Amino acid sequence: MTTDKMTDSYGLHHSILPSNDGLYGEFGGKIEHPELAKAMDDIEQGFREIIKDEDFIEEMSRLRQTYVGRPSPIFHARRLSAHCGGAQIYFKREDLNHTGAHKINHCLGEVLLAKKLGKTKVIAETGAGQHGVALATAAALMGLECEIHMGVVDIEKEHPNVSRMKILGAKIVPVSRGAGTLKEAVDSAFETYLDELDSSLFAIGSALGPAPYPEIVSYFQSVVGREARTQFLETTGNLPNKVVACVGGGSNAIGIFSGFLGDKEVEKVGVEPAGEGLETSNHAATMTLGVKGALHGFKCYVLLDEDGEPAPVHSIASGLDYPGVGPQHSLLRDMGLATYESATDAECLDAFMALSRLEGIIPALETAHAIAYAMRVAKDMSPDETILVNLSGRGDKDIDFILDKVKL
Structure with a gap:
C-alpha cells in the first residue's frame, strides 16, 4: 500500500512508501529470480537496520557536512x-x-550499507558517469573495490568522467552489446552481480529497479x-x-x-x-x-x-x-x-x-x-x-x- 507522510529517525519526510511487496500502487515490485531475491531481501533488511542506527545517522550527517558540502x-x-x-x-x-552532482547523496549511503553487510565490493551501471564517479569516490573513501559498467557510446562521450573513475581506482567494464548505452550497462552489471552475490553489493544509480532500490535511493535523495x-x-x-x-x-x-x-x-x-x-x-x-x-x-x-x-x-x-x-x-x-x-x-x-x-x-x-x-x-x-x-x-x-x- 502507499503511505502518506512519515518522519523517520533522520528527520526526513517520505510521502510515498512501498507495500511489503515493494509496490507503489501497481508499479515497482520484487525480483523473482531466486538468488537475486534472497540478495535483495538481505539488502532491504540491512537498510532498515542502518537507518535506525545512531552511529550510521551520525556518520551520514558528518559526511554530508564535511565531505559532500x-x-x-x-x-x-x-x-x-x-x-x-x-x-x-x-x-x-x-x-x-x-x-x-546529486549522485553522491545516495552513493555514500549505498557504500556504508555494503560495509554493514560485510561486502568488499560495489558494482554499478552508469550513463553520464556521474553515478560512477560518485560511487567510485565513496568506495575509495570507505576502502571498497568498485566496478562500473558503462556503454561504449557513453564512454566515448563522457571520457572526462571515465578518467575520474579510473583515477579513483574503479574498474571500468565497457559494454558494447545493443545500443551500447545505459540500458545495456544495467544488464551487464546485473549479470556480474549475480556471479558475485556473496562478496558484492549492486549499487544502483537511480530510484528504479526491483525493491528495495527505489526506496533506498529516494530515501537518501x-x-x-x-x-x-x-x-x-x-x-x-x-x-x-x-x-x-x-x-x-x-x-x-x-x-x-x-x-x-x-x-x-x-x-x-x-x-x-x-x-x-x-x-x-x-x-x-x-x-x-x-x-x-x-x-x-x-x-x-x-x-x-x-x-x-x-x-x-x-x-x-x-x-x-x-x-x-x-x-x-x-x-x-x-x-x-x-x-x-x-x-x-x-x-x-x-x-x-x-x-x-x-x-x-x-x-x-x-x-x-x-x-x-x-x-x-x-x-x-x-x-x-x-x-x-x-x-x-x-x-x-x-x-x-x-x-x-x-x-x-
Whole structure:
C-alpha cells in the first residue's frame, strides 16, 4: 500500500512508501529470480537496520557536512530570469556537491550499507558517469573495490568522467552489446552481480529497479527536498509555484519532489528527453509516450518496440538515455501529483549555453532539460511567480561534446 507522510529517525519526510511487496500502487515490485531475491531481501533488511542506527545517522550527517558540502545553497538566477521574462527562476545547487552532482547523496549511503553487510565490493551501471564517479569516490573513501559498467557510446562521450573513475581506482567494464548505452550497462552489471552475490553489493544509480532500490535511493535523495523547502521559505517567504527536475530514472527529481509532495499548491514537473522530436523514434520520453510494462525486474512506464521489448532510446544526455522510469514517478503521474513534460536536444543545448553565458554556471546536459522547460514556461508566468529547478549536476563532463555541437 502507499503511505502518506512519515518522519523517520533522520528527520526526513517520505510521502510515498512501498507495500511489503515493494509496490507503489501497481508499479515497482520484487525480483523473482531466486538468488537475486534472497540478495535483495538481505539488502532491504540491512537498510532498515542502518537507518535506525545512531552511529550510521551520525556518520551520514558528518559526511554530508564535511565531505559532500551540504546543505547545497539556493541561488536566484536574476539574469536568466530577466532574459526569459516573467517568473523568477531559482536553482537548488546540487552541482556544488563533491563530485559535482546529486549522485553522491545516495552513493555514500549505498557504500556504508555494503560495509554493514560485510561486502568488499560495489558494482554499478552508469550513463553520464556521474553515478560512477560518485560511487567510485565513496568506495575509495570507505576502502571498497568498485566496478562500473558503462556503454561504449557513453564512454566515448563522457571520457572526462571515465578518467575520474579510473583515477579513483574503479574498474571500468565497457559494454558494447545493443545500443551500447545505459540500458545495456544495467544488464551487464546485473549479470556480474549475480556471479558475485556473496562478496558484492549492486549499487544502483537511480530510484528504479526491483525493491528495495527505489526506496533506498529516494530515501537518501530526500535530503535535497527537505533542504530546498526550508531554504526557499527562508529566502522568499513563500513556496515555489513550480518545482522542476530532469527525469531519466528519476533520482534527482524524486529527491526534490519529496520535500513538496504535501504542498498541493506547488506544481511538480519532471522533464524528460524529447531527443530529436516526439514525432521521431529518437527520444527517451517514457512518461509522455510509454506504456505500462516491466524492465529490469520492476513495473513502470516503459518505451517498447514493435516486438514488445524495451525500445532503443535517444537523448543528448547520457544520464537520461533509459527506456523506463522509477516506479514512484509512474505512480505520481497516475495520481496526478506530478506532471511530466519534455525538452528536445536543441532546447537542451540552448539552455546549456544560456545558463553558462548569463549566470556563469555550466550545467550538465541532463539538468539542461529542466532548465529548458523553466525557460520555456517562465515567460508566460507573472514576475511574482517562482520556479525552483534542481540543478542536479555540473557540465564539466560535457564540455568536449558541446564544443563539437555548438558554434562558439
